[in-house]
Amino acid sequence: MFTCKNQSCGTQWELSEVVIKDEGQGPLFRCTLCGARNYVERFEADDGTVVYEQIEGRPLN
Known part of the structure; x- marks a missing residue:
């Protein structure tokens, strides 16, 4: 499970619910x-x- 690090958000996500990609700074969702x-x-x-x-x-960022 992943958690959004935006302090005002904090939503939790399963791997199947996110798209992991590299935008030039390493893998992220x-x-x-x-x-x-x-x-x-x-x-x-x-x-x-x-x-x-x-x-x-x-x-x-």
């Missing part, structure tokens, strides 16, 4: 409600599946 950029890090699990984790403390 934009909150559908407020448009804030929320950065994530991409990992590969031992079984080869792709896993994303939200980066804490990355500033909003």
